[in-house]
Amino acid sequence: MIDVHKLTKTFQSVTALGGINFVARDGEVTGLIGPNGAGKTTALRIIYTVMQPNGGTVHVDGFNTVDDRLNVQQRIGVLPDGRGLYPRLTAREHIRYYGRLHGLKGTALENRIEQLNADLSMADFIDRRAKGFSKGQTRKITLARALVHEPQNLLLDEPTNGLDISSSRAVHRLIRDVRDQGRCVLFCSHIMSEVASICDRIVVISGGLIAADGTVQELMSQTGSDNLDDVFLRLTGGLTGGATASTGEEGRV
């Protein structure tokens, strides 16, 4: 479970997060959505410990991300914004490296890698070096290394970005499987339809603040719209402000 409380973060004069609160529960997929630059990635980065908040707290399974960093890190599996690979290592070596850093070793680790290999259909490239891998192959490795230690909490920053339909569906299936095992999934995207199809709960973030928090149905009734894109635009001020949500290059804050 991830509990975000009054979280603030500023970069020089820019306020990226203005005191946000939300909870991502076990056995649920929580979608964190918002337009580009809304603060999604910043919030995730603070939750997965690579950034320090200016105020507020984040607790993962009761552990504070700042004071109990290592305990938090043991309980999270992350597909972060930065998702580079080592071009000279094979897919298997990537997963093994992360498994070892989580304290796994020997047969247990090798069996786990084989299981991920089967789950993510990596057999035809798992022993190839990562240089020249396609986006889909790269994403599978980054997901596999996030899952190798079977984390209780899975944090995914736009996991299907740039993937084709079949790869996206495979990722969606994987997310549901993790949820069905009673674990917590925090999923970050700016594609409303995708979020609506797999999330149990949606947190809408806009301009560094929480604009809405609820199920898809709740958000629809709250905005009085049955069109998902309209719901998104109304909640994030896109419709009232006359601007349309950008779908171009992602500006990260």
Next chain:
Amino acid sequence: MNMWAPVSIIFFKEVLDNARDRRSLLIALIYPLLGPILLGLMLSAVGKVTVGGADQDLTIHVKGIEHGNLLVDWLTNKGVKVVEAPEDPKAAVRNGDLDVVVVVAPEFNDLAKAEKTAPVTVIINSSRLNGLVLVNQVVTLLGTFNTEVWGERIARRGVDFRSLQPIAIDSLNVTSGAHIADILLFMVPPLFVFNLFMGGAYLSIDTTSGERERGSLEPLLINPIERSALVAGKFLAALFYTGIAIVVQLLAFKIAFYLSSGSSGFSQSLSLFNMAAILIITMPLMIAAVSVQFIIATVTRSFKEAQTYLGLLPLVPALPGMILVFAPVKISIWMTLIPAYSQTLLFGQLLRGEALSPLHIALSMTSTLALAAALFLITIRLYEREELIFGS
């Protein structure tokens, strides 16, 4: 997991990753050979010019042996092998077949008997350096002959010629190899220091700014390991590659010295014991070098920027050593406190067969280790900053 488990996991990953990288291997295995090859070639060239068989039996080619009995007998008595010169001595020297030929005039014997000045011509080719030492030896010998014969003649007239000679010149060369080429030994320490600051450079960049540019640093930092362990693992890998570069270079120096000057002098001064001593004495400098590389690679914004700075970095510590080649100094206490400079001096002493002072070694190692420790702590601090991942 204990503290060392993640360190070793990261160490082995980086060593394996870079062992598959041509650029890392090039810098660790091939670059270190350049200095020894260059020095070996210079050594064998300079050796030929300046040594020119000084330690061997001297052979002098003489044109007109039959005319110069007095001179030839005198030379033979001095242990010189006198050989008849070819028909055209000038052509032989011009073509480089011979370095020097002494031509005795046909009237030499008659004039010598009459105790008159007899003409002798020394044919040399001043555009060729190779015969420099031999020419010098021949001219010195002829000068000695002149003085001795002149002395005998004047003695027969009742004068002690020594009273006419204000000074007697004798020189003694005390370097271990007794070669002029020994000066090249001074080039070994700066080349060594250069290599020490170069050996792990590529790995340092690859594992810091390279990792950031690839986007693999952010996911790596989410793993449950202390930042200090992360830095230590990467650091030890760079240190390991530095060590490989240094061992490769020392062995290459040894081989180059052996090939160019035989088992005497140079290659002896690089004994296995001395090489081990150098490795131990310079270990703190290796730690400092890798720390500097990490700091530069971490604070620079890109891989390329880091590469530019780290390419220039080795020149700074190697420069004092290069100056020492031309202006040697005697080691003193304050010098042993300066990292890189002290190691250059100590290595130089070891190569020249001088006894090393334990105090100098201790001061050099402690002062450099203190610097290395401070730099290492700065590196860990840098790794704890958010800017590490996202750039400044």
